[in-house]
Amino acid sequence: MLRLFLFLKRFQYPLLFILLEAIALSLIISNLQYHKSVFFNSLQELNGIAYSKVESTTKYFHLKSMNDSLLLENARIKAELYTTYRKVKSDSIYQDSIKHLSYNLVPAYVVNNSIDNRNNYLTIDIGENKGANTRMGVVSDEGIAGIIKHVSPNYSLAIAVLSSDFRVNARIVENGEIGSVTWDGRFVDRLVLKDIPSHIAIEVGQKVVVGPYSNFFPENTPIGTVLSYELESGGSFYNIYLKLNTNIKNLRMVYVVEKVNVVEQQDLEDLEK
Numbered sequence: 545m546l547r548l549f550l551f552l553k554r555f556q557y558p559l560l561f562i563l564l565e566a567i568a569l570s571l572i573i574s575n576l577q578y579h580k581s582v583f584f585n586s587l588q589e590l591n592g593i594a595y596s597k598v599e600s601t602t603k604y605f606h607l608k609s610m611n612d613s614l615l616l617e618n619a620r621i622k623a624e625l626y627t628t629y630r631k632v633k634s635d636s637i638y639q640d641s642i643k644h645l646s647y648n649l650v651p652a653y654v655v656n657n658s659i660d661n662r663n664n665y666l667t668i669d670i671g672e673n674k675g676a677n678t679r680m681g682v683v684s685d686e687g688i689a690g691i692i693k694h695v696s697p698n699y700s701l702a703i704a705v706l707s708s709d710f711r712v713n714a715r716i717v718e719n720g721e722i723g724s725v726t727w728d729g730r731f732v733d734r735l736v737l738k739d740i741p742s743h744i745a746i747e748v749g750q751k752v753v754v755g756p757y758s759n760f761f762p763e764n765t766p767i768g769t770v771l772s773y774e775l776e777s778g779g780s781f782y783n784i785y786l787k788l789n790t791n792i793k794n795l796r797m798v799y800v801v802e803k804v805n806v807v808e809q810q811d812l813e814d815l816e817k
Contacts, residue, residue: 647762650674652682655794657704659732664704666690668798678698679800681760687767687789688712689798691760700800705767706732706792713755714767719744722755725767725786732793735768737784744782746773752786759803 564571568621652674657668670676672695678723682690685725690702691710703709706727714725714737723739770784776783 549667560771563580591812646804648804649683650676650802651801652700652798652800653804655699657792657795659704659706659793662708664706664792665693665703666702666792666795666798668700668702669698670800671700672785673698673700674800675802676800677802679759679803681758682798683761683765684790684798685793685800687792688754688761688765689790689792692800704792705735705788705790712761712767713757714752715747715755715763716740716770717751717753718747719750722757728737733788733791734771735786735788737770738781740782740784742775742780742782746770746782748772749813752784762803763803799802 622814623752650670651666654666654671654783656665658664664680666689668676668682675693676692678692678695680692681688682692688705688709690704692702693698694701704713707805708729710727713722715722716737721740721744723737725735725737728736729735740746752767752770752771754761754763754767756763766789768788771785771787773782793801
């Protein structure tokens with residue numbers, strides 16, 4: 545209380561001046577219509593500016609949730625594109641047009657990656673908390689990106705397509721020939737398609753996509769485009785060099801792909817191992 549009195553005593557004249565100015569301004573606004581109109585218009589303008597700033601700030605803080613919603617919707621649409629239509633028996637009647645999702649897609653962000661090693665990786669920001677496991681592939685908007693190898697509660701580590709351990713069943717779109725795509729460790733934007741017989745007609749520019757026998761990626765997911773080709777030593781098969789669709793170095797947003805019935809399929813196939 546003493547400090548308050550000392551403050552008032554010290555600044556009594558400036559405070560008195562401000563008080564008198566406020567009273568004078570109030571009298572002018574109350575008694576003169578023009579000044580009153582100017583005052584309230586100015587006040588309304590200031591309120592509008594303030595509300596606009598608040599609204600902009602609020603929208604900024606909601607951008608992440610809005611973006612997450614868009615990513616989830618995009619994932620749902622992509623899953624629809626990977627949907628297959630199967631005949632399902634229901635009450636002894638076969639229904640031809642019942643839609644069954646073959647894949648679930650979950651959006652994720654790449655928080656770290658490498659391109660300089662023999663076995664490169666992608667670290668993504670979803671883990672066991674979002675249902676990630678080691679039976680899932682990773683794709684970008686452009687094509688294949690990797691396969692999850694390790695999972696923690698909140699993160700997953702995927703071997704990138706640029707890895708000596710990476711292999712995927714592949715198909716040449718133009719002629720239907722099926723082979724296997726790997727990385728030879730030479731270039732960060734190129735893969736090698738193998739197991740294509742030498743009598744098959746190969747042309748630069750042909751498209752290569754995921755084949756029908758992959759447990760990690762939907763069939764027809766883009767892989768790359770034929771750049772060049774040569775016969776292996778012995779002359780029975782080609783080495784076909786592909787331009788990789790996905791730019792691993794600049795990859796930021798991906799989708800984790802879960803094949804719906806992959807566990808059942810793998811368990812059945814393991815019976816013969």
